[in-house]
Amino acid sequence: MGSIKRRQVGMLIVLVMTACGVSADAEGEILVSAAASLTDAFAAVETAFEEANPGTDVVLNLGSSSTLREQILEGAPADVFAPANTSNMDQVVEAGENSGEPEIFVTNLLQIAVPAGNPAGITGLADFANEELLIGLCAEEVPCGEFGREALANAGVTPSIDTNEPDVRALLTKVEAGEVDAGIVYVTDVISTECAVEGIEIPEEENVLAKYPIAALGGAPNPDGAAAFVEFVLSDEGQTILADFGFMTP
Amino acid sequence: MNHAAARRRRVGGPPALLVVLGGLGLALFAVPVLALVARIPWSRLPELLVGDVVGDALRISLVASLAATGISALLGVPLAWLLARVEFPGRSVVRGFVTLPLVLPPVVGGAALLFALGRTGLVGGPIYRATGFILPFSIWGVIVATTFVAMPFLVITLEGALRGMDVRYEGAAATLGAGRWTVMRRVTLPMVAPSLIAGLVLTWARALGEFGATITFAGNLQGRTQTLPLAVFVALESDRDAAVALSLIMVAVSLTVLIALRERWWHTL
Amino acid sequence: MAHALIEGLQADLTVLRGSFRLELRLSIPPGRTVALLGPNGSGKSTAVAALAGLLPIDVGRITLQGRTLDDPSNGIYLPPEQRKVGVVFQDYLLFPHLSAIENVAFGLRSRGVAGEAAASAAVAWMGQLGLEGLADHRPRKLSGGQAQRVALARALVVEPDLLLLDEPLSALDVTTRAELRRVLAEHLQRFSGPRLFITHDPTEAFLLADEIHVLEDGKVTQVGSADDIRLRPRTSYAADLAGSNLLLGVASHGVVSVEGQPVHIADTEVAGSVILTIRPSAVALHLRRPEGSARNTWNTAVDHIEHLGDRVRIHIGTPLPLVVEVTSEAVSEMGLAEGGPVWASIKATEISVIPDEASIS
Numbered sequence: 007m008g009s010i011k012r013r014q015v016g017m018l019i020v021l022v023m024t025a026c027g028v029s030a031d032a033e034g035e036i037l038v039s040a041a042a043s044l045t046d047a048f049a050a051v052e053t054a055f056e057e058a059n060p061g062t063d064v065v066l067n068l069g070s071s072s073t074l075r076e077q078i079l080e081g082a083p084a085d086v087f088a089p090a091n092t093s094n095m096d097q098v099v100e101a102g103e104n105s106g107e108p109e110i111f112v113t114n115l116l117q118i119a120v121p122a123g124n125p126a127g128i129t130g131l132a133d134f135a136n137e138e139l140l141i142g143l144c145a146e147e148v149p150c151g152e153f154g155r156e157a158l159a160n161a162g163v164t165p166s167i168d169t170n171e172p173d174v175r176a177l178l179t180k181v182e183a184g185e186v187d188a189g190i191v192y193v194t195d196v197i198s199t200e201c202a203v204e205g206i207e208i209p210e211e212e213n214v215l216a217k218y219p220i221a222a223l224g225g226a227p228n229p230d231g232a233a234a235f236v237e238f239v240l241s242d243e244g245q246t247i248l249a250d251f252g253f254m255t256p
Numbered sequence: 257m258n259h260a261a262a263r264r265r266r267v268g269g270p271p272a273l274l275v276v277l278g279g280l281g282l283a284l285f286a287v288p289v290l291a292l293v294a295r296i297p298w299s300r301l302p303e304l305l306v307g308d309v310v311g312d313a314l315r316i317s318l319v320a321s322l323a324a325t326g327i328s329a330l331l332g333v334p335l336a337w338l339l340a341r342v343e344f345p346g347r348s349v350v351r352g353f354v355t356l357p358l359v360l361p362p363v364v365g366g367a368a369l370l371f372a373l374g375r376t377g378l379v380g381g382p383i384y385r386a387t388g389f390i391l392p393f394s395i396w397g398v399i400v401a402t403t404f405v406a407m408p409f410l411v412i413t414l415e416g417a418l419r420g421m422d423v424r425y426e427g428a429a430a431t432l433g434a435g436r437w438t439v440m441r442r443v444t445l446p447m448v449a450p451s452l453i454a455g456l457v458l459t460w461a462r463a464l465g466e467f468g469a470t471i472t473f474a475g476n477l478q479g480r481t482q483t484l485p486l487a488v489f490v491a492l493e494s495d496r497d498a499a500v501a502l503s504l505i506m507v508a509v510s511l512t513v514l515i516a517l518r519e520r521w522w523h524t525l
Numbered sequence: 526m527a528h529a530l531i532e533g534l535q536a537d538l539t540v541l542r543g544s545f546r547l548e549l550r551l552s553i554p555p556g557r558t559v560a561l562l563g564p565n566g567s568g569k570s571t572a573v574a575a576l577a578g579l580l581p582i583d584v585g586r587i588t589l590q591g592r593t594l595d596d597p598s599n600g601i602y603l604p605p606e607q608r609k610v611g612v613v614f615q616d617y618l619l620f621p622h623l624s625a626i627e628n629v630a631f632g633l634r635s636r637g638v639a640g641e642a643a644a645s646a647a648v649a650w651m652g653q654l655g656l657e658g659l660a661d662h663r664p665r666k667l668s669g670g671q672a673q674r675v676a677l678a679r680a681l682v683v684e685p686d687l688l689l690l691d692e693p694l695s696a697l698d699v700t701t702r703a704e705l706r707r708v709l710a711e712h713l714q715r716f717s718g719p720r721l722f723i724t725h726d727p728t729e730a731f732l733l734a735d736e737i738h739v740l741e742d743g744k745v746t747q748v749g750s751a752d753d754i755r756l757r758p759r760t761s762y763a764a765d766l767a768g769s770n771l772l773l774g775v776a777s778h779g780v781v782s783v784e785g786q787p788v789h790i791a792d793t794e795v796a797g798s799v800i801l802t803i804r805p806s807a808v809a810l811h812l813r814r815p816e817g818s819a820r821n822t823w824n825t826a827v828d829h830i831e832h833l834g835d836r837v838r839i840h841i842g843t844p845l846p847l848v849v850e851v852t853s854e855a856v857s858e859m860g861l862a863e864g865g866p867v868w869a870s871i872k873a874t875e876i877s878v879i880p881d882e883a884s885i886s
Contacts, residue, residue, distance in 0.1 A: 072493035140375070140393060145476065147493035168393040169475025170482075172489065176472075184376035185392055427579045428618040430605035432632035433683055442635070446622045 032234035033061040037083060037227070039074040040066060041090035041218070042173040043114065043150065043191075046198045047251040048088070054247055055238050062231060070148045070173035078103055078223065085232035088220040088239075090114070090174075090192075091149035095219040105229065108221035111239050112253035115213050116150075116157050117193045118206040119181045126187035128206055131158055133188065134165040142177050142186040145170040150177075153214040154190035160212040178203065192216065197252040217256065289507060296504060297497040304501040312479040313487035314505060320395065320483060321463035324402040328459045332410040333452075337440075339411070340418035351415075358408045365404055366472025373400065374473075397474030398481050406463040410455040417451030418444070457517055461510060533557070533719040534687050538585035538595070540568075540575050547571045547743040553687075553719035553736075560730035561723040562754075562766065563740030569723040570615075572740070573691045576721070577612050578605035590686045590718075606635075611685030615692040617676040619664035625675050626651065626660035632683035650678040654708065670701040677712060688713070690722035694729055703879060706732065727766040728802075731755065739763050756840065756848065757831075764833055770808075770847045772801040776878065786844045789820035789873045799878050805838060805850035807875035811868040812859055819870040827865050830856065841869055 040048050045068050052064040067074065071089035078084055079101055087104070088111070089095055095108050120128050126139050134141050143165065144151030151170065158165050168186065171177035177189045182202050196205035220239055222232035238244045245255055297304070304310070338344070339351055357365055373380040373391050383389055391397045421444070429443045445452065467485040474481045476490065484506050491499035533554040540547040547568040553559050563569050574580035576587065578594065581602050587594040589610070594603045619628050626647050633643035651660060654674040664672060673693065680688065693709060694702045710733055713720050724730055730737050731751040739747040739754060739762070747759045755771065758764040774783035779793035781801060788801065809815070815822055829840040837856050839849045849869065861867060 070493065076492060076496070140390070142475070145490050145493065147490055167477060168480075169477050170490070171476065172471060172493075180370075180475075183370060183374060185370060185374045422618075424614070424616075425618055425620060427574075427577070427605065428612070428614060429620075429631070429635070430579070431577050431608070431610060431612045432635060432679065433606050433609075434631070434635035435606050438635050442631070443620060447620075449622075 032059045032231050034228050034231055035063045035065055036085050036231035036235050037065050037067060038086040038088065038235060039078065039084045040068055040086075040088040041071045041074070041149070042068050042175045043090055043195055044068070044088060044218070045175060047194065047248050047253060050247050050251070051239060051244055054243065055235060058238070058243075059234065062234075064235065072148055073173075081225070083225065083227050084223055085226040085228050086220065086222055086235050088218060089149070090216055090218055091152070092217055092219055094149070095221065098221075098223075103224050104221040105224045105226065105232070106222055106236075108219040109236075109240060110217045110256040111220045111245075112218045112248050113256055114192045114194055114216040114218065114253055116153055116190055116208055116216070117196050118208060119178060119189045119191045119196050119203045120187065120206060121181055121184040122202055122204055124204055124206075125184070128188045130206065131161040131163050131208060131212060134158060134190075135163050137166040139166070139187040140168045140185070141165055142169045142171055142180055142189040143167055144174050144177055144190070145172055148173060149216060150174040150191060153216055156214045157190065157208055157212050160214070161208075192252075194252040218253075292500060292503055292507065295496075295500045297500060300497050301501060304498050305505070307498075309478055309482075309487055309491075309498070310502060310505065313482055313484045313502065316395065316398065316480070316482060317464060317484040317506075320398040320402050321406075321460050321466075323399045324406050324463040325456055325460040327399070327403045328407040328410045328463075329456060332407050332455075332459075333414060333445075336411045336414035336418060337444075340415045341423075354408050354411050356408075357405050358412075362405055362466065362468030363472050364468075366401060366469035369401060369404060369469065369473040392473055393475045393477065393481060395481065398470055398483060401469040401473045402463040402466045405466050405469050406459045409462055410459045413451055413455030413458065414448065417448040417455075421447055454517070457513065461514065464506070464510060532590060534576075534587075534589050534721065536576060536585070536587045538575055538582040538587055540571050540580060541583045542571060542580075545571070545743060547575070549575075549738075549740075549745060551721065551738070553721060555718050557736065558713050558720040558722070558734050559736045559738065560734035561721065561738050561740050562725070562727060562730040563723075564725055564762065566742075567740045568743040569725075569740060570691065571743075573612065573689055573723060576687070576689055577610050578603060578608045592686075609683075609686040611680035611683060611688050613673070613676045613680050613688075613690045613693055615695065617664075617672045617696075619667075619672055619675055619679070621664055624661045624663060625656065625667065625671075628664065628675055629678045629682055631679060636683070646682055647678070650682045651675070654678050654712070668701075669697045670705055673697065673705055674708060677709070681712065681716065686718050688716050688718060688720045690720075692724055693722055695724070695726065699879070709733065727754075728771070728800075731771055739766070758833075764836070764838065770801075770803040770805065772803070772845070774799060774801060779873075781878070783845060786823075788845070788871075788876065790876050790878050791873045792878050795878055795880065797880065799880055802877045802879075803847065803871060803875065805848045807871055808841075808847055808849040809870045810839065810841075810849060810851060810855070810859065810861070811870065814868050815870050817870070818872065820873040821876075822868060822870040824866065824868055827861055827863055827867050830861065830863055841867065845869075 038048065048066055052066060055064055056062055067084065071091060071094045074087065074089060075094040075097055078087060078098055087095065087098055098104055099108065118128060120126065133139065143154050146152060146155060171180065174191050174195055178191055178195050178199065180186045181189045182199055193205065196203050220236055222229065222236050226232040249255065335354065339347060370377060370392065372378050375381065375384050375390055380391060391400055425443055425447065426439050429439045434442065465485060467489065470483055471486055476482050476486050484502055488499050488502045491502055534551060536549060536551040538549050545568065549572055551559060561569055561572055571580065575582050582595050582597060584597065586596045593601050594608050595601065620631065623631065626644065629647035629651060630643040633646060648660065651657065654677060656671060656674055656678065659667065659671060667675065694705055697705060713733065734751065737749060737751060737754050738745045741760065741762050747754060747763050754763055754766065772783045774781040774788065776790065776795045776797060776799045779790060781788045781790055781799055823844065825841045825843065827839055828842040831838040832853065835853065837851055837853050839851060839861065841847050841849060
């Protein structure tokens, strides 16, 4: 083969690889701090990413968005930040901790979660005012709790709350166990339990749309890896995976 | 400075290596607390300390920790006595169970409590169906969770003291005509009193600081189940100053009691 | 006589502890003091524990003042608190968290006696034992002798049916021991019930007991009066115990008058009633009047010769009955025979003297 042809083939290979989301530079450990509601979805993203980018090891740091924000602001090392609301991301941006503009990569809607079989016969947000029932919400300080309360306000309901769980997964566990009669979580959370928890729709006019931003971080130990991961999440392949879990495209 | 005094000091003083290592150990404890104190938002402190979040959390923490200590005493003293004095089959297994909460992550403990005593739990389920009584999400849930993690401290401390005590005194009391309860009341317990008190204080301190089991089992609701540690955790999400202020209260309350504990009782631990 | 048998302590017991076996038979009428004399490990503490009720017996029966305390074949076992056995323990076991008077009053308070009545009874007993002013002292502030007396008061104040003393004097130094022996003897006398004490010290046994049971390795090897044990020991151990000849006399200027017989001692200062102890091996026997430095020499006769293995014990008679230990070669060489004349000599320095503060009944 002639040298020119060799170069063309080389460029073609690089183009193809890039289109498939492979950056020749991505390797090593990539630390992703993501909201708890992304637990299952991001696990699948991790698998797919690592398969497409051998030599990388995505480490997921999952928790409540506010805790993760605090960690980042206090200087904990992370490559990517994916909280469940924009205000947490804004605080990180304000502190100059991001590298590159955050982008909304998925949106999520709220849903009422009840234990399988709906033993308490919940029909809608109005039931949340019932003192006889055990009602759980996410703590006000976390996105899920903030949005949940917004939805209840939209519906004109003053809830009789029995517990404010620190993150959405903790709330989901209690609902699944039947220890609370109802809670407000994300649609994706209900889907993730695979029928262990039933979901009751919240009407569109009451519901709140959660927007999930993602950004690579400024102090990232692995900036190339961070960029590659963000790119993957925003790519068609990444979006397809996320949609499988119930997330909606922005 | 004369030679004799200098020599006395050198000869009698502690070895330098021990001082250095001990000092590092102290730093491990002291520095984080000092860092916390350094973050105190002095200007906002009055406003933060007066809020009802603080009042509720403090009240619930004190009520729950004291109740947990009381229940630990009521159940723990007999248990310690049985473990120390009665040779029954499976004694080491029982002791293992008692020590388990010390080893288990508190959240795991909380989950276990939920499976046992929650509304759909092994024991809690039937109770709920029969009486409608629910343990989680109430102050009783907090008390149960804190008792679960704190009582082992009392049992282990007291069992050690009872074993270490010279049982012949109990025999002497018996020959003088004291029945078993009289012996326990007038000889055994007074003789292990320092250990008992130290054990109770340790239990109380653990109960006060309990977080994982409480939040998992009892939930988190201001005014009903939100203890100081829970309030700190939640505050960290949004208002770091408030978190520091709440932490300050915990440190102050704990240090006061622990320092006030007479030194001779520490020796018994 | 049959009536007397149900009084006092009647014990016929066997206790098994691991590989150790204790067999004991005791019959102590009220007013009599029995000593259980034996080396460490012989089972003395086991005996105390069994009688006090701290240890059940395996075979046998214990009755006290007609009440059955322990009878395994009939399923009877009274716990210590129901036995009315007063025990003075070897370490006294005074409750460290209570004051002396609270210790003494403990038994009464435990039986429901009101605080004031118990306190005044305790005060009275403490007074009798010379413990005035010590009421509020903690046990750790008491001297050995004081602690022993508090322990005694504590046991006596509840008026037990049997008084049991475990090595009552062994924890004390020599001088205190002598003083306490007197106190003990006095109170033993005053206690109207049966009394049993255990000891490894033959002097204690000889001076305080009416009857001595020699206990070796869980079995009683000899029962008798002090003289029986001293003069006619049946085992090596008993012989060793009896080892020392015990003489009582009145000392003055270096001479002790023992039943009229002068005995020279080294100590010229001591005066008054004394106890002399002379080891049998310290007495030398001669066929003729010996010359030499020994201050005590006298003519006497051989009462009795006893062979105990390699050792020969010769009892010499009036004016100073003593047990002498010599080798069998010496006996054959000297041709010693019972009834035969012999000269005895003892160096003054070989005689140990201690003031006698015990009253001998």
